[in-house]
Amino acid sequence: MVRGPKSGNGARSSVYYLAPAGLVPPRPRARALYDEAEYGGADQLGAGVLADGTLAADPAGGSWRGGGGRWLLWPLRVLLWAVLVVIAFRGLTAIIFSQASSPPAASAGPAEAASGQFPVSLAEAYAAEFGRVYLSLGPQSQGQREQALAAFVPASLLAADPNLGWNGAGQLNLQLEQVAGIKVQDRQHAVVTLLAMVNGQFMELGVPVAASGGGMVVSGEPAWLPAPAQAVPPAAAPGRSDPVARGQLADELPAFFQAYAGGDGAALNRFEVRGVSLTGLGGAVTFDSIAALHVPPGGTTRQITVTVIWQLPQQPGSAAGNPGMASKLEMTYGMSVVDLRSGKWYVKEIGATTEAVGAR
Numbered sequence: 001m002v003r004g005p006k007s008g009n010g011a012r013s014s015v016y017y018l019a020p021a022g023l024v025p026p027r028p029r030a031r032a033l034y035d036e037a038e039y040g041g042a043d044q045l046g047a048g049v050l051a052d053g054t055l056a057a058d059p060a061g062g063s064w065r066g067g068g069g070r071w072l073l074w075p076l077r078v079l080l081w082a083v084l085v086v087i088a089f090r091g092l093t094a095i096i097f098s099q100a101s102s103p104p105a106a107s108a109g110p111a112e113a114a115s116g117q118f119p120v121s122l123a124e125a126y127a128a129e130f131g132r133v134y135l136s137l138g139p140q141s142q143g144q145r146e147q148a149l150a151a152f153v154p155a156s157l158l159a160a161d162p163n164l165g166w167n168g169a170g171q172l173n174l175q176l177e178q179v180a181g182i183k184v185q186d187r188q189h190a191v192v193t194l195l196a197m198v199n200g201q202f203m204e205l206g207v208p209v210a211a212s213g214g215g216m217v218v219s220g221e222p223a224w225l226p227a228p229a230q231a232v233p234p235a236a237a238p239g240r241s242d243p244v245a246r247g248q249l250a251d252e253l254p255a256f257f258q259a260y261a262g263g264d265g266a267a268l269n270r271f272e273v274r275g276v277s278l279t280g281l282g283g284a285v286t287f288d289s290i291a292a293l294h295v296p297p298g299g300t301t302r303q304i305t306v307t308v309i310w311q312l313p314q315q316p317g318s319a320a321g322n323p324g325m326a327s328k329l330e331m332t333y334g335m336s337v338v339d340l341r342s343g344k345w346y347v348k349e350i351g352a353t354t355e356a357v358g359a360r
Contacts, residue, residue, distance in 0.1 A: 118187050119211050124179045126152070126216045127192035127207040131177050134164065134222060135198055135205065138171035152218045165221050172198050180204060188212055193225070202227035239296050246295040248343050249304065256347060257287045257308055273338050273348045285310035288328055294355070300339040301348070305355045307332045 133148040146162045153164060177196040184190040194205040204225035210217050252271070259267035263280030272278055292307035312327040334353030337345045 116187060118184045118190055119216070120182055120184065120190070122216060123190055123209045123211065124182055124192055127209055127218070128177065128179055128194060130207060130218050131194045131196060131205055131222075132174060135172055135174040135177065135196055137166055139168065142168060154217055154219075157220075174198055175200070189219070195227070204228075239294070242295045242297040242302075245297075245302065245339070245345075246293055249295055249337065249345055250290070250293055252345055253290060253293070253306060254287065257290070260350070261285050261287045261310070271347050273340070273346045276348055278347065278350065285312055285329075287311070291330055292332075302337055302339075304335050304337055305332065305353055306335055 130152040133145060133152065137145055142163070146158070149162075149164055150158060158164070175197040177194055180193045180195040182190055182192045189208070189210050192207045192209055194207060196203055196205055204227055206223040206225050207218060208220045208222070210219040256268075256271045259271065260278070260280045261283070263282035265277075265280075268278050268280055288309040288311045290306060291309050292305075294305040295302055296304070307330060309328055309330050312329055314327065332353055332355065333350055334355065335347060335351075336349040338348050340346050
């Protein structure tokens, strides 16, 4: 049976008509939305479906539960956002603290100019070459010096003073020179300090340099500075010496220093601790004698001090003032020796020492 159509004024007719069999297709049964085992089977779902196929209201007033497992989505979303926030926070923190704690990169060579840093190595070499020209002056080489200065000093500065402060009188003889340090003021300016010996005396020369576009120039007149003061070494406390070990080493060390002077590897091997390989002097000197030997008490390994007298090769004309006298030179060594066979000492290391010559 079906309800008749609406009338023209909107009122529905109260006349019902019988639906001929086979004209109206049967309403399909609702599909099971959930697993029968989970929600009580098809019978429970069918119990909530009316005859016309619509869903009946839940008598208990409950609402439709929705898709299975959807209630887990919200906690998972919250957890995912929390993880993303933590990762972003830690990344920003690492960037900020790494930038704050990282020291500025040290300058190391000419490539620094391209990176915006002052070219320290280039400035030191440039100032050293300038110092050799500047500190070598005399009336005979005045014109030559002016031409050499033109490679380091701006033309405007030389035009006003071709000799760069020198009045043309007197003479300076440069014996030696090397870079003592550099003080960088900014990306374009620095002062290089040179340590030099001029006319037999030590001095320091401060050279102002400027860098721009990969080039270098001495930007002004240098400054004559005092040489480093001579320090007084700390007094060495007199130490006791082991007479027994000293006597044993005094018998063995002459043969060792003979092999060490000649540089004979096979001969040196007889005195070396196993696994140690010493390089001798290759015949540059010959052994003369041992002037002093200090052996502190201790265990099987000792740090000893040995003063050796070397005989230098005779040079033609070197003995003109002292005929028949050999040229000798005294030097002091620090050595690490090991007693491996009850009084038989072997050398582990040899080099310079901070001990004074008189510590014997």
